[in-house]
Structure formats: C-alpha cells, structure tokens
Amino acid sequence: MNPFSPVPPSWTESAVHAHQFDCPRCGAAVNKAKSVWINRRSPVYTEAHRRKWQEFYHCGECETAWWAWSSDRPPTEWSGAKEDENPNPFGI
Numbered sequence: 471m472n473p474f475s476p477v478p479p480s481w482t483e484s485a486v487h488a489h490q491f492d493c494p495r496c497g498a499a500v501n502k503a504k505s506v507w508i509n510r511r512s513p514v515y516t517e518a519h520r521r522k523w524q525e526f527y528h529c530g531e532c533e534t535a536w537w538a539w540s541s542d543r544p545p546t547e548w549s550g551a552k553e554d555e556n557p558n559p560f561g562i
C-alpha cells in the first residue's frame with residue numbers, strides 16, 4: 471500500500487467526513503486503520519496560509535472509510551516539524 475499513490479484507492483469513494491480524528495462509526499483510532507490514503511495532490515490553503523489536505527482512513531475494526539483534514543489531526547510528537555521535511559508523519 472502506498473498512502474501517497476497518485477490514484478485514489480477504490481475504498482475512498484465511499485468515505486465520510488469525520489469531524490473528529492477517529493472512525494465516525496465505531497470510534498477506533500487512526501492507528502487501527504488498515505489502509506491510509508493521503509490526497510496531497512490537491513492541498514487547500516487555510517486562513518493562516520498553511521496547507522491542509524484530505525487524509526483518508528479505512529477502519530480496520532468496522533470497515534468504514536472516512537476522511538478528515540490534516541489540520542484536524544491531533545498534535546503528535548512530529549508537531550513543529552516542517553511539513554516539507556516530514557512528508558510521511560505516520561512513518562508508513
């Protein structure tokens with residue numbers, strides 16, 4: 471699996487927008503996802519001129535596909551790293 475593939479995986483077609491950074495159906499955390507796809511081809515610029523993009527997750531617990539904005543991801547140990555220097559914050 472390549473989370474940065476230019477071609478969206480088929481499971482992303484049914485993804486629902488999650489307003490919290492976990493599965494909207496069963497509440498499983500991001501690290502329970504069995505697949506990840508990050509849509510870095512079409513970033514959106516926020517009010518603060520920071521880029522954000524859609525991150526798609528395929529829940530490994532209930533098979534729900536969901537997505538959320540990268541800017542909504544909770545702070546991690548990588549917070550503060552420049553995005554361009556850290557294109558793969560999940561270490562996948």
Ligand SMILES: [Zn+2]
Nearest residue numbers: 493496529532
């Ligand atoms: Zn789930």
